[in-house]
Amino acid sequence: MTISSRFAVAVHILTLLETGRGEPLTSEYMAGSVNTNPAVVRRILSMLARAGITVSRLGAGGGTMLARSAADITLKDIYRAVECQEHLFALHHEKPNPKCPIGRNIQAVLERATGAAQSALEEELGERTVADVMAEVWAEDREARSATI
Amino acid sequence: MTISSRFAVAVHILTLLETGRGEPLTSEYMAGSVNTNPAVVRRILSMLARAGITVSRLGAGGGTMLARSAADITLKDIYRAVECQEHLFALHHEKPNPKCPIGRNIQAVLERATGAAQSALEEELGERTVADVMAEVWAEDREARSATI
DNA sequence: AAAGTGTGTTACCATCATTGTAACATTAAT
DNA sequence: ATTAATGTTACAATGATGGTAACACACTTT
Numbered sequence: 001m002t003i004s005s006r007f008a009v010a011v012h013i014l015t016l017l018e019t020g021r022g023e024p025l026t027s028e029y030m031a032g033s034v035n036t037n038p039a040v041v042r043r044i045l046s047m048l049a050r051a052g053i054t055v056s057r058l059g060a061g062g063g064t065m066l067a068r069s070a071a072d073i074t075l076k077d078i079y080r081a082v083e084c085q086e087h088l089f090a091l092h093h094e095k096p097n098p099k100c101p102i103g104r105n106i107q108a109v110l111e112r113a114t115g116a117a118q119s120a121l122e123e124e125l126g127e128r129t130v131a132d133v134m135a136e137v138w139a140e141d142r143e144a145r146s147a148t149i
Numbered sequence: 150m151t152i153s154s155r156f157a158v159a160v161h162i163l164t165l166l167e168t169g170r171g172e173p174l175t176s177e178y179m180a181g182s183v184n185t186n187p188a189v190v191r192r193i194l195s196m197l198a199r200a201g202i203t204v205s206r207l208g209a210g211g212g213t214m215l216a217r218s219a220a221d222i223t224l225k226d227i228y229r230a231v232e233c234q235e236h237l238f239a240l241h242h243e244k245p246n247p248k249c250p251i252g253r254n255i256q257a258v259l260e261r262a263t264g265a266a267q268s269a270l271e272e273e274l275g276e277r278t279v280a281d282v283m284a285e286v287w288a289e290d291r292e293a294r295s296a297t298i
Numbered sequence: 299a300a301a302g303t304g305t306g307t308t309a310c311c312a313t314c315a316t317t318g319t320a321a322c323a324t325t326a327a328t
Numbered sequence: 329a330t331t332a333a334t335g336t337t338a339c340a341a342t343g344a345t346g347g348t349a350a351c352a353c354a355c356t357t358t
Contacts (some may be wrong), residue, residue, distance in 0.1 A: 001232055002239040004150045004345065009241060012255050033249040034241065037347055059355025060303035075262060083150055090151040092158060100182040105289040106161050113224060113277050120273035124266045133258055140254040153316060186318055208326025209332035
């Protein structure tokens with residue numbers, strides 16, 4: 001089981017928007033970098049806009065921009081916006097047997113354990129911002145270039 | 150996107166096995182507590198056995214037991230066995246555009262960020278063992294009883 | 299005012315993972 | 329031999345995901 005690629009695409013998109021620096025970018029342009037369909041980009045942008053991370057301008061000359069500084073957008077914000085509003089871990093499909101001491105208590109215990117794990121994951125994501133990602137992308141590019149030259 | 154219920158069921162099963170204390174339990178018995186089909190239990194047990202967490206005896210009078218002490222089985226072990234052998238986060242379906250500076254470097258950066266997040270999650274899961282879960286289940290049961298009496 | 303551009307949303311399809319279910323060969327105890 | 333149990337396979341139903349097309353609406357430009 002994996003977390004969907006929406007998170008990866010969302011981070012990609014937001015990094016692109018940061019390079020735009022105020023200029024709105026179109027979904028078609030971003031789709032060209034992500035290598036997917038513009039509607040897929042717009043679908044993800046719709047989630048990011050609902051979370052207050054991006055703003056769009058309709059009509060000709062329109063497009064999307066960051067709603068706030070890239071240094072104020074953490075990967076946790078993005079994760080919550082496009083992946084997981086609530087619980088990362090699923091519990092049992094059917095309620096366990098209430099006549100069994102394990103069955104009637106295991107879910108409360110599991111909720112604590114998985115909640116702690118999810119919090120740990122989100123805290124780690126909260127340590128990185130879009131600005132950090134951008135800086136790492138440039139560093140990566142410089143390194144790749146110096147290696148091949 | 151959620152992590153499948155296999156993890157929850159696996160923890161449930163292993164907690165049951167710990168109560169068995171050496172006596173092998175059948176998949177039918179465990180399915181009764183989990184409230185699912187015995188074959189579902191056996192499917193998960195097969196993954197746990199492959200990871201060296203449980204051992205089974207075939208034939209009449211057979212069943213499954215823990216392969217080692219419950220205090221030596223962490224939730225991380227279980228998670229790795231039934232959910233996620235490799236990457237928790239998916240990257241792009243199609244490779245991003247290599248002509249774009251963001252496109253050709255974003256995946257390396259994403260791998261570091263998501264890898265760190267996954268490690269944080271697994272470390273947290275590694276803090277808890279089946280023995281801990283068992284103790285919490287009993288505590289939960291005592292509390293529930295004292296509250297209703 | 300008219301034409302053109304781009305978003306936001308809907309609908310639909312193909313694919314894949316998950317869960318439940320039945321079936322069956324194999325193994326072991328009685 | 330008979331019975332009981334695992335381990336595995338196959339299959340259906342469901343739901344999430346990603347790709348695609350279409351279109352109403354908003355806005356700019358001419």
